Amino acid sequence: MxxxxxxxxxxxxxxxxxxxxxxxxxxxxxxxxxxxxxxxxxxxxxxxxxxxxxxxxxxxxxxxxxxxxxxxxxxxxRQQKALLPQEPYDRAKARFWAKFVDDKFRDVNIKTKADKAEGKTAAFTEQIASLGSSYNHRAATDL
Structure with a gap:
C-alpha cells in the first residue's frame, strides 16, 4: 500500500x-x-x-x-496475514471479543466526558479492571 x-x-x-x-x-x-x-x-x-x-x-x-x-x-x-481466522468458529470468537472490547470502551468513553478529573480517573480504572477480569474469564471459557 x-x-x-x-x-x-x-x-x-x-x-x-x-x-x-x-x-x-x-x-x-x-x-x-x-x-x-x-x-x-x-x-x-x-x-x-x-x-x-x-x-x-x-x-x-x-x-x-x-x-x-x-x-x-x-x-x-494485503492478502498476507489475514485479520480473522479462516475457521468459522474461531472467526466468531474473534468477532465476539472485538465487540466486547468495543462495548467496554464505549461505556468508559461516555463516562470520561465528565468535567471532573476524579470522574475520568474512576472511569479509566473501571475500564482497566473490567478488561482485566474479562481477560481472566476468557482464559476459562471460549465465549
Missing amino acids: AEVKLFGFWASPIAIRILWALKLKEVSIDECVEEDLVNHSFTLLQYSHAHKKAPILFHQGKLIAKSLFILEYINET
Missing part, C-alpha cells in the same frame, strides 16, 4: 484497531491526522461528508470511511 493517511483520534479504540491492522499487515502510514471529535477539521468534513466522523483512511487518493469497511479494505488489499 502506498500513500496511506489515517484521520482519527488517538484514544479511539476504533482508530487504534485500524492502526493495529495496518501494523499487522506491515503497512507504513505516511501520515496520521489527529482529529478533534467535537470540532471536526475542515478536511475531515470535506472528505467524510456522508457521516462526518473519523476514522477515515486515504489510500492512493481513494477515501475509505467507516472502521469496519476500512478493516475489510486493508484485509483485501
Whole structure:
C-alpha cells in the first residue's frame, strides 16, 4: 500500500484497531491526522461528508470511511496475514471479543466526558479492571 493517511483520534479504540491492522499487515502510514471529535477539521468534513466522523483512511487518493469497511479494505488489499481466522468458529470468537472490547470502551468513553478529573480517573480504572477480569474469564471459557 502506498500513500496511506489515517484521520482519527488517538484514544479511539476504533482508530487504534485500524492502526493495529495496518501494523499487522506491515503497512507504513505516511501520515496520521489527529482529529478533534467535537470540532471536526475542515478536511475531515470535506472528505467524510456522508457521516462526518473519523476514522477515515486515504489510500492512493481513494477515501475509505467507516472502521469496519476500512478493516475489510486493508484485509483485501494485503492478502498476507489475514485479520480473522479462516475457521468459522474461531472467526466468531474473534468477532465476539472485538465487540466486547468495543462495548467496554464505549461505556468508559461516555463516562470520561465528565468535567471532573476524579470522574475520568474512576472511569479509566473501571475500564482497566473490567478488561482485566474479562481477560481472566476468557482464559476459562471460549465465549
